[in-house]
Amino acid sequence: MPTVLDRLNHALHHAMETDERVTMLGEDILDPYGGAFKVTRGLSTKFPERVLTTPISEAAIVGVANGMALRGLRPVAEIMFGDFVTLIADQLVNHASKFRWMYNDQVRVPVVVRAPMGGRRGYGPTHSQSLEKLFLGVPGLKVVAPNALGDPAELLIAAIADDDPVLFVEHKLLYTRPLLEPGKGDLIDFQVEQTGGAYPAFTLRPVDSARLTIACYGYNFELARAAALDLLMEHEIFVEIVLFSQLSPFDLEPLFSSLARTRKLLTVEEGTLSLGWGAEVTARAAERMDGLRVRRVAALDLPIANAKSLEDAILPSVQDIVNAALSLVS
Amino acid sequence: MRYNVPVMDDNFALYKTMLLIRRFEERLLSEFSTGKLVGTTHAYIGQEADAAGIFSVTEPEDVVFSNHRCHGHFLAYGGEPYRLAAELMGRVTGLVGGRGGSQHIHWRNFYSNGILGGITPVATGMALAEKVRATGKIALVFIGDGTLGEGALYESLNIAALWKLPILFVLEDNRYAQTTPVEKGVAGSMSGRFAAFGIPVWERDTTDVLDIRFAADESVRSVRSGAGPASLILHTYRFSAHSKGDDPRSPEELARIRQFDPLTVHGARLTADECTKAESEVDAVINDAFVRADADPFPLLSVERQMSHVGRSTLDV
Numbered sequence: 001m002p003t004v005l006d007r008l009n010h011a012l013h014h015a016m017e018t019d020e021r022v023t024m025l026g027e028d029i030l031d032p033y034g035g036a037f038k039v040t041r042g043l044s045t046k047f048p049e050r051v052l053t054t055p056i057s058e059a060a061i062v063g064v065a066n067g068m069a070l071r072g073l074r075p076v077a078e079i080m081f082g083d084f085v086t087l088i089a090d091q092l093v094n095h096a097s098k099f100r101w102m103y104n105d106q107v108r109v110p111v112v113v114r115a116p117m118g119g120r121r122g123y124g125p126t127h128s129q130s131l132e133k134l135f136l137g138v139p140g141l142k143v144v145a146p147n148a149l150g151d152p153a154e155l156l157i158a159a160i161a162d163d164d165p166v167l168f169v170e171h172k173l174l175y176t177r178p179l180l181e182p183g184k185g186d187l188i189d190f191q192v193e194q195t196g197g198a199y200p201a202f203t204l205r206p207v208d209s210a211r212l213t214i215a216c217y218g219y220n221f222e223l224a225r226a227a228a229l230d231l232l233m234e235h236e237i238f239v240e241i242v243l244f245s246q247l248s249p250f251d252l253e254p255l256f257s258s259l260a261r262t263r264k265l266l267t268v269e270e271g272t273l274s275l276g277w278g279a280e281v282t283a284r285a286a287e288r289m290d291g292l293r294v295r296r297v298a299a300l301d302l303p304i305a306n307a308k309s310l311e312d313a314i315l316p317s318v319q320d321i322v323n324a325a326l327s328l329v330s
Numbered sequence: 331m332r333y334n335v336p337v338m339d340d341n342f343a344l345y346k347t348m349l350l351i352r353r354f355e356e357r358l359l360s361e362f363s364t365g366k367l368v369g370t371t372h373a374y375i376g377q378e379a380d381a382a383g384i385f386s387v388t389e390p391e392d393v394v395f396s397n398h399r400c401h402g403h404f405l406a407y408g409g410e411p412y413r414l415a416a417e418l419m420g421r422v423t424g425l426v427g428g429r430g431g432s433q434h435i436h437w438r439n440f441y442s443n444g445i446l447g448g449i450t451p452v453a454t455g456m457a458l459a460e461k462v463r464a465t466g467k468i469a470l471v472f473i474g475d476g477t478l479g480e481g482a483l484y485e486s487l488n489i490a491a492l493w494k495l496p497i498l499f500v501l502e503d504n505r506y507a508q509t510t511p512v513e514k515g516v517a518g519s520m521s522g523r524f525a526a527f528g529i530p531v532w533e534r535d536t537t538d539v540l541d542i543r544f545a546a547d548e549s550v551r552s553v554r555s556g557a558g559p560a561s562l563i564l565h566t567y568r569f570s571a572h573s574k575g576d577d578p579r580s581p582e583e584l585a586r587i588r589q590f591d592p593l594t595v596h597g598a599r600l601t602a603d604e605c606t607k608a609e610s611e612v613d614a615v616i617n618d619a620f621v622r623a624d625a626d627p628f629p630l631l632s633v634e635r636q637m638s639h640v641g642r643s644t645l646d647v
Contacts, residue, residue: 059481
């Protein structure tokens with residue numbers, strides 16, 4: 001099976017081949033280097049005019065992309081490490097996400113900002129974070145995260161075709177993962193349901209009735225599946241997993257459907273715990289459903305350490321998910 | 331330097347543009363006391379020659395990114411006073427339906443945003459898009475002395491120069507960033523900032539619209555020739571407060587700078603009859619704009635419309 005990286009790279013090639021308005025810009029994205037994580041490899045060889053390597057100027061990269069989008073192009077900007085989204089906050093919050101609304105729907109801003117996020121590679125405090133939580137809930141901005149179950153290529157192509165700005169969050173550990181096939185491997189015991197739309201959500205339903213629902217996105221789906229397997233093998237507990245591709249704005253209907261069956265919610269994310277994605281998902285679910293029991297698993301509210309022993313302790317683990325699940329059903 | 335042969339029609343048109351801006355802003359400020367305007371505004375009074383001179387030499391389809399002090403740019407660009415007045419009064423007929431107000435307007439190829447610094451890379455990207463699409467249009471972005479403190483500007487200058495983009499950086503130095511004088515806000519040389527990136531500089535310390543027009547014409551032609559970005563630095567005077575009440579300047583200073591009033595400077599080239607004619611024509615336009623706008627309805631928030639592209643909220647739950 002192709003890897004997530006293969007599919008993202010394919011999506012960029014496909015988008016540039018089929019739409020001459022698509023333009024790539026970012027730091028060190030030219031061949032032979034092809035970007036820090038190789039997502040853009042091959043593009044500059046094939047489309048030298050439309051692949052622009054930039055100075056180290058994240059604010060300007062996204063600002064330039066915004067201007068291009070306002071004037072009829074479809075730029076895709078790469079931010080080398082997701083940690084640097086702090087430098088583009090003004091462009092996302094006060095420009096890209098605002099233009100359509102504040103200009104009374106007279107313009108569109110079809111810009112995609114790709115950002116590799118996440119830790120577990122020993123990169124330390126400023127190259128390991130999952131900062132997407134800072135941009136969730138910004139009106140006019142979509143935040144989308146690929147996973148290994150849905151096709152990341154379809155997701156990225158949809159983002160490029162979107163008329164509104166999309167922050168596209170790629171977890172670094174996903175790049176080398178092969179795509180999953182429903183009915184195979186550790187998915188064999190799950191029935192997979194998929195919502196429609198450009199950024200689908202997936203519900204994994206076990207063969208027997210589940211006692212809790214795990215909500216997650218991106219790489220944490222890998223941890224959630226490992227935890228689900230452990231819960232089944234060691235504790236005979238079936239879980240449903242709801243996997244989101246679109247983090248903001250919310251459509252939680254698939255989650256509500258699952259919670260109607262389990263009435264217990266466990267959210268898993270790699271960002272820090274406080275005021276995060278899980279907090280909002282949990283609040284929405286609790287507003288919807290009286291008597292809902294909830295737990296959240298996330299990173300500790302600490303910077304991410306460089307030493308593996310510390311990083312492992314700070315970021316959520318499979319065992320953390322298992323423990324939270326057990327406390328939820330006890 | 332002057333235009334060699336000033337045409338009388340041009341002189342009248344330039345004067346009338348400046349007068350339109352002046353009277354519009356004065357009317358605007360006066361309407362705050364009547365309660366027809368709320369929030370704040372940033373008047374262009376004193377700087378009118380900049381906009382009038384620049385937009386007399388640009389093409390109608392050129393792309394403009396303006397800032398918080400955008401009314402003068404918009405009117406000189408050819409924007410309709412009525413639509414601007416309606417926007418400022420928060421009416422549904424406003425340029426952006428009341429959503430943007432004074433600092434956030436859009437009409438044709440004119441855009442403004444109240445975040446200086448941030449607008450410079452956006453305008454740079456617009457210039458790139460025009461270059462890629464080979465439209466022949468250039469981009470203009472209006473910044474101030476205060477913007478020189480923002481890092482995004484220098485990222486933009488670097489990229490615009492590297493990629494030879496068709497953009498004119500117009501720096502209107504009105505000598506104060508809100509209340510902070512340039513002596514306390516800007517180190518070193520203004521022109522040196524552009525020169526460091528290899529961007530040619532046209533610089534004037536004047537409120538004479540013909541001087542400004544000449545420099546604007548040269549700089550715009552340089553950009554349009556494909557030579558890459560250019561800068562136009564105009565040292566000017568803002569007669570009114572930064573917004574409404576924030577003006578630390580002494581009455582003596584305010585009186586002193588009035589000697590540079592661009593209407594007086596350029597008005598000397600017109601006959602008394604021409605000045606009177608301009609005054610009455612402008613008065614009619616502005617009165618019509620504000621009276622009509624005042625009769626227009628206020629916009630209502632349509633939740634359905636609001637959610638159409640931003641998704642669900644707890645309102646749906």
